Amino acid sequence: MSDNRQQFRLLTRHFFRGFLDNDLISPSSDLHGLLAKVAAVLVIPGLMYPFRLLFTYGRPFREYRQLDLLSWADKSTFVTLSLVVMGLLTALEWDALQLDRRDSLAFGALPIRSRTILWAKLAARVIVRNQVERGFFSFTVHTLVRSPWHRVVLAAFLGGALALAMVTLDFATVARDGVGSTPMVVSHALAMQFVVLVLVVAGVRAAAAAPAELRANWTLRLLDTGQPRRWMGGFRKAVVFAIVGPVVAAMAGAVWLQYGWHTAWTYALADLVFAVLTFDVLFLGFGRAPFACEFDGASGEAKLRWYVLAALFTIAVVGVAELVTLLLGSFRGSVSLAVASLGVIAWLRWRGNRAVSASGGLAFEHEEPGTQALGLGA
Amino acid sequence: MLEARALVKQFGGLRAVDQVTFSVGPSEVLGYLGPNGSGKTTTVNMLVGLIQPTAGQVHFGGQDIWQDIVAYRRRVGYVPEEPNLYPYLTGREYLQLVGRLRGLPEAALDRKIAALLGLFSLEPDSHSPLSSYSKGMRQKVLISAALVHNPDLLVFDEPMSGLDAASAVVFRHLIKGLARAGKVVLYSSHELETVERVADRVIVLHQGRMVAHDSVERLRELMRLESLEQIFSELVFTEDPQAVAGRIVDAVIS
Numbered sequence: 297m298s299d300n301r302q303q304f305r306l307l308t309r310h311f312f313r314g315f316l317d318n319d320l321i322s323p324s325s326d327l328h329g330l331l332a333k334v335a336a337v338l339v340i341p342g343l344m345y346p347f348r349l350l351f352t353y354g355r356p357f358r359e360y361r362q363l364d365l366l367s368w369a370d371k372s373t374f375v376t377l378s379l380v381v382m383g384l385l386t387a388l389e390w391d392a393l394q395l396d397r398r399d400s401l402a403f404g405a406l407p408i409r410s411r412t413i414l415w416a417k418l419a420a421r422v423i424v425r426n427q428v429e430r431g432f433f434s435f436t437v438h439t440l441v442r443s444p445w446h447r448v449v450l451a452a453f454l455g456g457a458l459a460l461a462m463v464t465l466d467f468a469t470v471a472r473d474g475v476g477s478t479p480m481v482v483s484h485a486l487a488m489q490f491v492v493l494v495l496v497v498a499g500v501r502a503a504a505a506a507p508a509e510l511r512a513n514w515t516l517r518l519l520d521t522g523q524p525r526r527w528m529g530g531f532r533k534a535v536v537f538a539i540v541g542p543v544v545a546a547m548a549g550a551v552w553l554q555y556g557w558h559t560a561w562t563y564a565l566a567d568l569v570f571a572v573l574t575f576d577v578l579f580l581g582f583g584r585a586p587f588a589c590e591f592d593g594a595s596g597e598a599k600l601r602w603y604v605l606a607a608l609f610t611i612a613v614v615g616v617a618e619l620v621t622l623l624l625g626s627f628r629g630s631v632s633l634a635v636a637s638l639g640v641i642a643w644l645r646w647r648g649n650r651a652v653s654a655s656g657g658l659a660f661e662h663e664e665p666g667t668q669a670l671g672l673g674a
Numbered sequence: 675m676l677e678a679r680a681l682v683k684q685f686g687g688l689r690a691v692d693q694v695t696f697s698v699g700p701s702e703v704l705g706y707l708g709p710n711g712s713g714k715t716t717t718v719n720m721l722v723g724l725i726q727p728t729a730g731q732v733h734f735g736g737q738d739i740w741q742d743i744v745a746y747r748r749r750v751g752y753v754p755e756e757p758n759l760y761p762y763l764t765g766r767e768y769l770q771l772v773g774r775l776r777g778l779p780e781a782a783l784d785r786k787i788a789a790l791l792g793l794f795s796l797e798p799d800s801h802s803p804l805s806s807y808s809k810g811m812r813q814k815v816l817i818s819a820a821l822v823h824n825p826d827l828l829v830f831d832e833p834m835s836g837l838d839a840a841s842a843v844v845f846r847h848l849i850k851g852l853a854r855a856g857k858v859v860l861y862s863s864h865e866l867e868t869v870e871r872v873a874d875r876v877i878v879l880h881q882g883r884m885v886a887h888d889s890v891e892r893l894r895e896l897m898r899l900e901s902l903e904q905i906f907s908e909l910v911f912t913e914d915p916q917a918v919a920g921r922i923v924d925a926v927i928s
Contacts, residue, residue, distance in 0.1 A: 427774045427777050427778065427779065427780065427783075428774060428775055428777055430774050430780075431770070431771050431773075431774025431775040432774075432775065434767065434770065434771065434774070435771050438760075438762060438763055438767060439760075439762070442762035442763075442803075443762050508760055509758070509759070509760050509761060511756070511758035512758045512759050512760050514724060514754060514758070515759070515760070515771075515772070515819075516775075517724060518722065518723075518724070518747055518750070518752060519747070519771075519772060519775040519776060520744070520747070521744050521747060521748055521775070521776065521777065522744035
């Protein structure tokens, strides 16, 4: 018994140490600087926010209803910030929670596998029939799930998605019903989901623009056998299956609890179509081999038009969601919506394929004005 | 047959490779020798189609490789000098990525991967991430990846770096076996002993230029020297290597 307790203590200490001492926190790590910046960004609101709270709540003689109205945004901010911090920590520390090779050698060969990876492997066998597509499907899933840098990018965008969704919900609900009124209007729930999906797909785009491992890029360059549609097909399926699918499923669960299964599955279908449409819009003109471009586009690629489009989308999303909800209310409306959406997706994909064919395939180097590519293909 | 025709590669003001011309046919191993910085890896990068030459051409099967680089890549197996891989993939996943993107049928690919992992003693670690592999293990993964699609042309750039003594012996036999199977093999290295044992012909490169190109036996006869090491020293070093080593020792202990 005491032996068991000692083993338990030793193992707990071992894994706890692993949790604290991972590659990201090591001073020699590539991501050490990134972590320091993230920590700095997270500390700033913590220092500044109390002053803001003092001015808001420091005055006497507030009525409860006034305070409730005033505190709504602050509550949302704290919840969102907590979610973002937890998301980033989870993304950074995920590997430390798994057994590594040394652990396996020390504790026996344990068949530890990530459930996501297993699920993705099964899916790769079932839903991706072409070998080249299957190769890129698996590569995409592995990169998005395991690469620390890509996980951080996705977590940051997911945090942003939750924040923006909360803001959208706040404005929509407060504008229509006033603070504290329940239940939330169903179309507002759909608007929130659209906001989340746009940011998640935007996160995937930012992640795909960054190389999975710059020094290993030669592998994909040599494996480029002139099938860009297959590569992008595998990439698209992986994103829908491994990233969009779970997000839609989680949101469908929340909708089911509030509005019942019929609304849940109808909205889930609408979400999936919307996510694919968003993917084709955001990746139109991407033109690069995902995770294999020498230029790190994640930081240098933000263009003014993206900000303008994001602002317009945030303003219009509630109206779009209301229209979609209205159309989904009748059979004819649902069919019209499906046909129109699929038509737009087909058109976007045709344009994307034509652009890739015209440029002679996917690019492995990306040259922005004012930057210089490595020139290895010259 | 692989042919390099007057290859030149210029990086700014530096001419890394200058007028390199050779050919190597099926069932033949060509050793490509040179000291550090002589232009070996740059030549190899041009030969496998990772970079384009500033001047000159690379032909395979009588055709300029850049006329249909995609078709050429399907026929090439390449082991680079540095084992840079995707650290979060396991050895098996990396080989699956390579095989699938090359369009190999899944069942055949699985069989081949299992065989290669077993033969290279990587099976126990096949589900571990590549970041946990030693350099030698990563090198074995690279060699497996270069062979998985049964290429016609194999280009090895310092393939034995990190391999243990036993694996190195196996690898030497592997090169000879691949040549016997009709493959075109180019072996770039500065390990003279290995090149002497496996290569039918050798090229010695110095400061981007070819300074010798013949069989080891003929070079021995021509230069009246006993070993490839002596020939190499004669061609490449301007000073006596023993004297240079002596001066380094003096500098260290003084």
